[in-house]
Amino acid sequence: MPSPPPTGLKHNRLIVGMTGATGVIYGVVAMQYLRTLGIETHLIKSKWAHATIKYETSYSVADVAALATGRSWPIRDMAAPMSSGSWKSDGMLIAPCSMKTLAAIRAGYSEDLISRAADVCIKERRPLVLVVRETPLSAIHLENMLALAKLGVIIFPAVPAFYTRPKGLDDIVNHSVARMLDCFGIETDGLMPAEGRWEGFRP
Ligand SMILES: Cc1cc2nc3c(=O)[nH]c(=O)nc-3n(C[C@H](O)[C@H](O)[C@H](O)COP(=O)(O)O)c2cc1C
Numbered sequence: 001m002p003s004p005p006p007t008g009l010k011h012n013r014l015i016v017g018m019t020g021a022t023g024v025i026y027g028v029v030a031m032q033y034l035r036t037l038g039i040e041t042h043l044i045k046s047k048w049a050h051a052t053i054k055y056e057t058s059y060s061v062a063d064v065a066a067l068a069t070g071r072s073w074p075i076r077d078m079a080a081p082m083s084s085g086s087w088k089s090d091g092m093l094i095a096p097c098s099m100k101t102l103a104a105i106r107a108g109y110s111e112d113l114i115s116r117a118a119d120v121c122i123k124e125r126r127p128l129v130l131v132v133r134e135t136p137l138s139a140i141h142l143e144n145m146l147a148l149a150k151l152g153v154i155i156f157p158a159v160p161a162f163y164t165r166p167k168g169l170d171d172i173v174n175h176s177v178a179r180m181l182d183c184f185g186i187e188t189d190g191l192m193p194a195e196g197r198w199e200g201f202r203p
């Protein structure tokens with residue numbers, strides 16, 4: 001009997017979406033880490049994620065696409081496998097998730113492959129984690145998040161913790177990405193900074 005993958009996942013396969021909210025580095029670091037674990041990743045980037053990759057990071061769009069250990073799929077390709085619930089996966093992480101994509105998912109308006117793959121995760125009861133990012137939040141944003149949270153979608157705002165005494169942005173990003181991947185039961189020791197798991201005040 002082959003032993004199960006040591007990653008905590010059943011199918012060892014995750015879908016990752018990146019949209020045009022600021023903070024595309026969260027998705028990039030998640031992809032890099034999932035690659036080191038040998039998890040099969042399928043990446044879908046929106047047009048505005050391409051813009052933030054260029055604007056906010058030192059990576060090219062091609063560098064980011066190459067992080068996928070499965071494939072990087074065109075967002076307009078509605079015939080891609082994750083368009084169907086019959087294609088198995090362990091769920092989907094959208095990091096970052098814009099308010100526009102949040103709204104599309106909430107409404108079930110699956111006009112591109114990111115919102116369709118998320119729609120499939122909801123209907124198949126597979127984990128869906130949305131790293132939403134906006135501030136301040138309007139009642140529209142909050143209602144969309146509430147509706148999805150009630151369906152079991154994990155609303156994961158990109159909000160740093162400070163109990164780790166972060167020394168810089170890398171610490172903050174790694175800790176947040178570790179907590180995002182915790183939601184899937186993935187082993188996150190390589191990302192979790194010292195003091196990254198709260199164990200009460202130390203003497
Ligand atoms: C530099 C930049 C930063 C942005 N930051 C955010 C953000 O944090 N949250 C958000 O909801 N939209 C943000 N937007 C706007 C989205 O990119 C825009 O709504 C877009 O239509 C989202 O489409 P998508 O979800 O298909 O990527 C930003 C746009 C740019 C250019």
Ligand SMILES: *[C@@H]1O[C@H](CO)[C@@H](O)[C@H](O)[C@H]1NC(C)=O
Pocket residue numbers: 033170171174190191193
């Ligand atoms: C962030 O995590 C990566 C992947 O495990 C690691 O290589 C890097 O050193 C970490 N960065 C910091 C600042 O801890």
